[in-house]
Amino acid sequence: MAKNWWKIAAVLLLIYTVIAGFLMAVPRLVIVNESIRALYFHVPMWFGMVVMFLISTIYAIKYLRTPSIKSDILSVEFANTGLVFGLLGIFTGMVWANYTWGSPWHGDPKQNAAAIALLVYLAYFVLRGSVDNQEQRSRLSAVYNIFAFAAMIPLIFIIPRMTSSMHPGNGGNPGFNTYDLDSRMRMVFYPAVIGWILLGVWIATLRVRMRNAEEQILEIEDYA
């Protein structure tokens, strides 16, 4: 139990997010109206994705320094969880865009770049699936993982800010934090981000432990 305190923290933060996210006051803005509350759920998906991909890249680098199947499993499973967060981010964004921008896919630079970033990461799994040799697969995908992360950062954080994106905080658009009453939203937004990241780590480590157990079973079977 003492080792699992962060899992409890994740659940408490998410429960707080749902309660405070719907019941606490938000700025009264035109067009977005009440849908501004989607910020508490849509944006943490992207924060979660970036953190999952960052951890994945760290283990990819670790694998290249000292190859071990454990680092490889950690790397691939964090990338897996990151992809789930990214897909949820894209789809929640499409729902939101439909009501505030007028159509689900608006060709917004950030929307397009996020889709490209996800495709880059999908290619990571294609690459893994196409190499049979375990060591080769781990090494090649670790190298590609670093490339994917290096491509994702400018795609999501730099390019949309250089053009005119409709996302707040990009291009000529002010971020949500420039609106009034922002401190009330931050009190829900930051806990939400931490909660979702912790939940992502929980899911990823669960998958890692399952894969490790699988490897151990394979080892036992090999000796038998």
Next chain:
Amino acid sequence: MRKYLLLIFLTLSSLASSAQQEVEMADTMRSEGKIYVVVAILLLILIGLVGYLVQLDRKVSKLEKRLSERK
């Protein structure tokens, strides 16, 4: 001169009033207390999914224990 001052005053006052214009929010839903229904449903789904995750976590822990005993 007075005309211009009046014009500036009128523009400013109209800007101020448009900024205070009421933005439509789900106030009726809130006053009727139906927002609590939404929160209750979302909490149920969240807690249900977390419960499932806890169960999965326990199963994996048991598996790990069995494997470590074998070694």
